[in-house]
Amino acid sequence: MDKVIKVGMADLKVTAGDGILVTLGLGSCVGIALYDRTTKTAGLAHIMLPSSKLIRNNQNKAKFADTAVEYLLELMLRMKAKREFITAKIAGGAQMFSFKGSASDVLNIGERNVQATVEVLRHYNIPIVAQDTGGNYGRTIELHADSGVLVVKTIGHGVKIL
């Protein structure tokens, strides 16, 4: 039996072997899936905001792109993952609502979350091997630790295997 581990909003988890990390209903948030194929170590974060540096209330490391990647790496390395083999897949960052002609800061947060995630991963030298971001719809994602496959499910926009 595969072990399914749920990752909530502003939450992150790691597993190895045959575990499956799942986060449900990503909207403007971004799911950051890290994987080391040599040790089958997987980590998944569900971040809500681009940077911990702009916010006073920043204790929850899983809430921000910068601190979530740092913490996820730390946990994976503690599980014997090999730093040089870790790759990333990312999904989410949708714009769920829009008004004609409006460039509301609140509404384009998804795009900013994706940009920040890409920058943070570049900073840590982690290659992004697959990406399914943007659009105006939600996504449920599953990271399979045995294969590193990331399954992206939607309502009305099909299923993608990354």
Added chain:
Amino acid sequence: MSFPLDNLSSLYLDILKEIGTIGAGNAATSFSKLLNRRIDMNVPEVKIAEFRDVEEMMGGAETPVVGIYLEFNGDISGTVLVILDCVSAKHITSLLLGDAPVAQKEFSEIEISALEEIGNILTAAYLGAISSFTGLTMKPSVPSFAYDMLGAILSVPMIQFGQSSDKAMFIETDLINGTERFRSHFIVIPDIESFPVILKALGVV
């Protein structure tokens, strides 16, 4: 000033609840007029919960729901999100449009317009109640519609709350048409800068 969700005084909660009751009462009245039939409501519940619990309290992250989103500006500014479960949304559109409810999951353009209008009416009634209570004026924007997973729709207000808290506040109420219940959730988020204005208008500070 930080968003005071983590240490809201019980007085402030009582005031929010009172406003919620008046707002939902107004909304039910407007809704009754629109549908030309009697719509009752229960007493709204003001709930504050951790992010991870909110989705479960509303029915699960992957449940398909309708979200109608508006921004408001004026003496205070912020956003409003109305969430209806899919079955309620279909029932409401069929009442409004005079069609038989259809099992089809997607929403047609006319159904979306009808739901946006309902979002408008509920929000106007709600903001009207806050306005009469506080003397502050607010003007809502045009509504924006989404039909998607609850978690994805909730991510929008959660990110706003997330800038200053790990908790969210929402108001749950049932609008009742005979034996049918339409559960609606309101999430009202004043901008952080508006909080001192509201507290002052309420005479709390």
